[in-house]
Amino acid sequence: PASFSFWQQLAQIFIADVCKQNSGNEKAKYTFSIPVDEISSWLTQAPFMRGIEYLQLATAESLWHRLAEALEIEIIPFDRNIGAYLSAYHAAWNTVGRVCFHLAENKNNSDHPFAFLATYTTRLSNTANTQHVPLGRALEEYAGSNKKSQLLSLLLPVHRSTEKSHLLKNLVDTGNIFKPQFFSAHEAHHFLKDIPLFEAAGVMIRVPNWWNSKKPPRPSISVSVDKKDTSTVGLDALLNFNLQLALPDGEQLTSQELKNLLNNTDKLVKIKGQWVEIDNDKLNQVLLHWQTIERQVEKNGLSFSEGLRLLAGVSKKEAHDASLEDIAAWSKVTEGPWLKEALERLRHPDITRDNNHITLFKKYLRAKLRPYQERGVQWLWWLYNMHLGGCLADDMGLGKTIQIISLMILIHHKTESTQKKLPHLLVLPASLVGNWQAEINRFAPTLTTFIAHSSSMQKDSNNKPLLSDINLVITTYGMLNRLPWLTETSWDMVILDEAQAIKNPSSKQAQATKLLNNQVRFVLTGTPIENRLLDLWSLFDFIAPGLLGSNRIFANYSKQKAKEEPGNPNKNQFYAAVRQLVSPYILRRLKSDKSIISDLPDKTEMQTYCTLTKQQIGFYQQAVMELSSKLEQQQDGIQRRGLVLSYLMRFKQICNHPNQWLGHGKYEADKSGKFERLKELCEVIAEKQEKVLVFTQFREIIPALCDFMTTIFGQSGLFLHGQTSIKERSKRVDAFQNEEGPPFFVLSLKAGGTGLNLTAASHVIHFDRWWNPAVENQATDRAYRIGQKKNVLVHKFICRGTIEEKIDSLINDKKTLAQEVIGEGSEMVITELSDAELLNVVTLDIHRALGENEALLLEHAL
Structure with a gap:
């Protein structure tokens, strides 16, 4: 299952970090420092699984320390020697003597712009720096039959590398592996692409710092999306779409430079002083993909939700053959200043604190909000003013009700008095009607309510009541299908409490909620909403219709990804894309969070x-x-x-x-x-x-x-x-x-x-x-x-x-x-x-x- 492979990746990252600290035969104690960037990236690729709400960087740090403590116990039988411990599990982790391949730029030779040298290490210097000597010296150092086994052990990783690398096999067969070599751009690219093979065999690699095997330097298609000056806000807001081609350092290319680049047959090309990897077929396909979208945007415009889908790496496949993996590798979508600020406010509601809100609460709210509740109201208020919806998913007992009541107070007392205010609609299970009514009467008596429920209405309840002086109408999921005027009325804000009630998109009550006519939609739930992917789709089909695409496509794609092999890049990319899409719209605080616990009463x-x-x-x-x-x-x-x-x-x-x-x-x-x-x-x-x-x-x-x-x-x-x-x-x-x-x-x-x-x-x-x-x-x-x-x-x-x-x-x-x-x-x-x-x-x-x-x-x- 995906969850198992996800946790397996953590173990792989940990072992890889231990290997980096392996100092040969020297005794060493493993340090407890966690590679934060790599772990943060790992967290974004988490599949949707039970208990995911507890998955935070602090959780990973705790697990990392427990692994480190377990390692200290494990290496005791090996005299606390990490090298010996690693050797017992995989020989390549601690080869006696390490061979290292070096590749450097040879700037004085345009035909052979790279130099190659194979070295090996014999010992560490007094300052613990690795000392390299040419590999040819090994033939002299290990001369004699009594050192033959040591020579074979040293060259074993090189021999393994030749099994899969034709370039290296040729160097070994000709004996050139023992001498400095000059490489053409084509040979250098071949070498660079073979680096994972060399490292897997136990060979160390030293290359220019502009090369990263996992993310090679490439010219990328840069797409920027941002709000149009004349556009309204909300899911229907129109965004600008700007398409450009840029080098890794951000420098843009002209049309002629792009043409020259695409006509070059080499896989490694130097342009404007930068070496970049080129794959003409893939780059052309990805360029065609974005040009197709650009034409659609020019014709139909780009909505806010469509723009967020592009930012998350989710787009429709049109008349092109580019895979999602290639699109991610050869292009980059960024948000403009306005959109960046908007998303930042949604992801971090504590960025701004409006003192005017505090004044209003003192006057109209008969309760004192806790700091995390103030941040929650600020988040809701920002979404409301953006005409966007959201999911308040705080743990049970953290006060979702009081936060929504506070939001209604802001809307009622802070919006322009000349503006005609539509009533809000609150939909919930019948068992909670009394709770909400009591809470509003207790905390916000200035808000007027109407209960659209059979126990509180006359027999002619099918007729729409007069709502001109009503701030909030409270009804139940069951009544949505029984009172036609609920779906015919225009509402300002619709709130669904216990929103897991609509997790089945085909249910009558779920379909009824999506017929409601309103500007802003919020859902409340204390149940983790990311545990089941299809439940998440149903909630967001209400909150932000279209954000996750159609139910059929999303369901089929989810099932397809669930069946893929663990570690599949497309699978991880899909989970990360969905999380990036929904994260601005979800605010979830846990009682297990130390910053929340310190702000809570004991009971x-x-x-x-x-x-x-x-x-x-x-x-x-x-x-x-x-x-x-x-x-x-x-x-x-x-x-x-x-x-x-x-x-x-x-x-x-x-x-x-x-x-x-x-x-x-x-x-x-x-x-x-x-x-x-x-x-x-x-x-x-x-x-x-x-x-x-x-x-x-x-x-x-x-x-x-x-x-x-x-x-x-x-x-x-x-x-x-x-x-x-x-x-x-x-x-x-x-x-x-x-x-x-x-x-x-x-x-x-x-x-x-x-x-x-x-x-x-x-x-x-x-x-x-x-x-x-x-x-x-x-x-x-x-x-x-x-x-x-x-x-x-x-x-x-x-x-x-x-x-x-x-x-x-x-x-x-x-x-x-x-x-x-x-x-x-x-x-x-x-x-x-x-x-x-x-x-x-x-x-x-x-x-x-x-x-x-x-x-x-x-x-x-x-």
Whole structure:
């Protein structure tokens, strides 16, 4: 697979670096310095694979140091002699005595402008410099039968080279290898192209510094793209296209000089004082390729997205035979000043900081942004003003919601007052409608919202509402296909939350999002989007249509590259090109990033709202009516307390799953809003290869939770409750703490809430609520405690419109009743409420509790 060959390349770079430090028979300690440029280039060629979001230069440096440490251990049996160690694995790494081929310019002879000399090294000087002597001296030094084996060992790499190099074979056969030689340009080019063969055989090479075997000096076709002065901004902006031919130092060639160059039959030509490699056929083909594009641009113009594709090395094959490899080798596309600055701002959002933004936030945003969030808003703002879209892919818990809200504040308050503002559209899963609405009301109350969702609209919801005073319309993926006016309305900005929902481009909801009429498109996701190449295409077909080409061509090309041999240059070039295309449009910060961790609280707590299914609503309403009826009949205080406590338990069980209250049947996920929300969260956690603790106060639901989460993570997890033995508890805790251990741990709140060290988890989910926050906090501290090196994300499940939401709201608002409720005897306090107060707390707010499907069914029923 591509991922295996990618990691194999790192090992190859490391071994190559060790070989460069090999000093023959001298004992030497390997230094830990990493070749940054070569490693940086290697990182850009990474295939799209799971866990790629953690792949950074710091990761490579860590692996490099671990390899170096392993090397020090490996060379111990060889008396710490790197040369001896390398010889044990490949003879060419440490040939006794090293032959070296030298090629230098012979400027006084136009017919033979190069000189060749073969030397060998006998020892290092006192200053550790290599001392070279002509190879002919070896015949004298190793004269005599007792030194024959040493002579053969010295010449072995030369002999190997003759097997594949005709030039060298001729030198050896004639004996000229032992004497200085003068080469013509043709012979010098032959020698230069054979350098990889010589080096593979163990011969050292010394050539003029203008030659690089991996990137020979060539005249290249220089293409520059930049914004036209009269062009608008955005994906439809038109760019200039400038085509020229230049030498390696950037000096341009005239038409006549190009003609003379192409008429020259030599492969190595000197022009304007520079030696360059020439391949007339390839250069002509590549020139034809760009001239064809130039004619198309003159006719149709060059859009912003097409210009970015050219910069990334992606272009359509027209009436020419040039391969992508030849195009990359013989031409270079560069961005002009305006485009360079634009891309630089996108790739590095911290370049500029607008103090006016801070002033606006102080006035209209009821929250303080963290520095990395300020940079995120700056990035979003720059994209918005460029009329470009983007993907905010920050880790879960880093505040994607607050960054988008901040962007809407900027748009609402910073754009010209005379400019007619179109509303924005936010599309998300139904389970997140309440979360977004609550966050906007909390942080940006000046923004007006409209919920285009069945639970919040009248029966005539198919008719477009009046949106003139609305800043943001919130709807769900499902409603896009049910409300035609959503795709008929002109929007300013469209935001997709949990955008992995459109990763399948053929799905109805993905197709519906791409019909939306708007200027700017953003997607939010906490799931790594570069793990699967075709998912990436679907997201960018929404963000920047056409940037990655058509689905059919992209899919076929991706499959073709996946089948190619590891190390294939075209394969690596394809991955690098795709990454270069999408990178300006993706902003992803990880909680594992040290610069982010230092800016985060130790734990982040959030209310995670869940809707009720139709069956849950039915059971809940029935329980409220039964409680109301029985309260009228109960007189005795003790009996009344017992009645209330039993119904409080019943409400909690119904909120978890109808079958928990019934006490029998299979726990089907679509029968519970909490199970569906648990799935959404755990899919992201599983994709990130992180671990999670799930707490519940009900032992009887633990097996159902374990079975359900096993289907999500693809492997079984662990559980713990009051009946788990002390010995077994210790074993399970150790297993979970192991890096390779199970990904989830379901615990009863009382049995697992204290005394355990579970710092391997970076997520804590309170599946059901305990009335006393102190008990929940103790459970959370199983993960958030000394030894925890990760930010802990705490999700508190709350069913909207139920007693869970009302108690949580009272606690957070710190009202008089809340102060009483949060004490140790909180449930007992609730039993002391009057009948009216109690029924007000437990009564279901059906409009808040309804899920999308249930609302539609209920409307039809009415």
